[in-house]
Amino acid sequence: MVGIISWGSYIPRYRIKVEEIAKAQGADAVVIKESLMISEKSFPDIDEDTATMAVEAGRITLSSSAISPEDISAIYIGSESHPYAVKPTGTIVAQALGMGNGYTCADLQFACKGGTAAIQVAYYMAKAGLNVVAGAADTAQSAPGDILEYTAAAGAAMFLVGKEKVCAEIKDTVSFSSDTPDFWRKPQKKYPSHAGSFTGEPSYFRHVMSAAKMLMKKNGTVPKDYDYAVFHQPNGKFPSRVAKKLGFTEKQISDGMLVTRIGNTYSAASLLGLCAVLDIAKPGQRILLTSYGSGAGSDSFDILITENIIAAQKSRKTTQSFIEDKVYGDYLKYLKRAVR
Amino acid sequence: MAIPRIWRQIEEKYNLVGTLCKDCKKKHFPPREVCSCGCYDLEKYRFLGKGEIVTYTVIRISSEDNEDTPFRNIPYVLAIVRLDEGPSLTAQIVQCSESELMIGKKVEMVFRKLLEKGEKGVIQYGYKFRIA
Secondary structure, three states: OOEEEEEEEEOOOEEEEHHHHHHHHOOOHHHHHHHHOOOEEEEOOOOOOHHHHHHHHHHHHHHOOOOOHHHOOEEEEEOOOOOOOOOOHHHHHHHHOOOOOOOEEEEEOEOEOHHHHHHHHHHHHHHOOOOEEEEEEEEOOOOOOOHHHHOEOEEEEEEEEEOOOOOEEEEEEEEEEEEEOOEEOOOOOOOOEEOHHHHHHHHHHHHHHHHHHHHHHHHOOOHHHOOEEEEOOOOOHHHHHHHHHHOOOHHHHHOOOOHHHHOEOHHHHHHHHHHHHHOOOOOOOEEEEEOOEOEEEEEEEEEEEOOOHHHHHOOOOOHHHHHHOOEEOOHHHHHHHHOO | OOHHHHHHOHHHHHHOEEEEEOOOOOEEOOOOOOOOOOOOOEEEEEOOOEEEEEEEEEEOOOOOOOOOEEOOOOOEEEEEEEEOOOOEEEEEEEOOOHHHOOOOOEEEEEEEEEEEOOOOOOEEEEEEEEEO
């Protein structure tokens, strides 16, 4: 059996409310909150980045597992805010996790789905008997004044994938990808550009729906076979609508829907939703996870919770505890700390 | 700070790796070549990263350093932290308000950016502490 042995999340403590950003942008907060279905977002401190957040989440992951860090063969981190353009985030994180030197590593980038791509690589390596750390972290970029500023947030979700004491079996994974230019950032540019409403139907909805349908068709399942569904969450509206279109209920998506309270953590968004579900899931329950990365592609996973989850959930710092531990900042504090 | 020095300090800064005297069992941070008991037989020891505030100060006017840019906003908190295993060290306390600070307060290690050598330079990562 191959799957998730352990997991860990990290969300910075700072939050900014939509009202604060709307005030700075001269916009109507009520309209923004209604259209994006988001009330506040997380932002990092000045000394936090993708590497530091991945380390914090990774330390929770490994401290809750019996596997020695030196028995881990690879590390893959997906992000669109790797601290360096050239020099891997993975080696910094592996060093801080005490993985020794006998591991392979490469950083992944596929907009908001680099993290699920990392899990897929880990899944196939785990089938060959290796333990792999994989996950995502992002300090999402947004230009001051852009609509993205309301949602672009920070967070990390890391996983240990292997064959031993699996808590969440990855039964299958499929992907749906195409060349769709809906959101991009060129080298040397600080902030991403996007194609406005084109990020909706031909991009997010087409890919998420196609990947989820492909997974269910391949495995002979229907939405009611799943206890939880987690979708990439760039705002509150998109995942709610895609769930409805696919035939999932509000109840199935509510526990993994974090965007309304922490914003869009980009490559960590769907994976933090998965962490929140793993924190509370019971043996025998089934999860459908589907990410989305602009450019564009979706990875969909069929996950089955095992008996090992009961022991794994004990004394673990939960995603919910990070969501609740928050300090509000004003727009100036946000600019000083999070806008680089 | 020179690159080789940043590189040499990675274990110490990332994971609070110090030394343990095989003779008198005293633990040191930062790591030492010779124990205060005179013994040269030391081994690496990784501290758990838990401790308490011995004393602290809030820095409101920071000195400028043209070479290394530290990742911190004024005001920031510097404290002497006594690790549970014995040694004390100086470190920044992050994400806390002044009202949360108190001598004797329990703290735990976090992994943060320390400084970078200008916009083009290498980033040095390492330990800071937060209220536990």
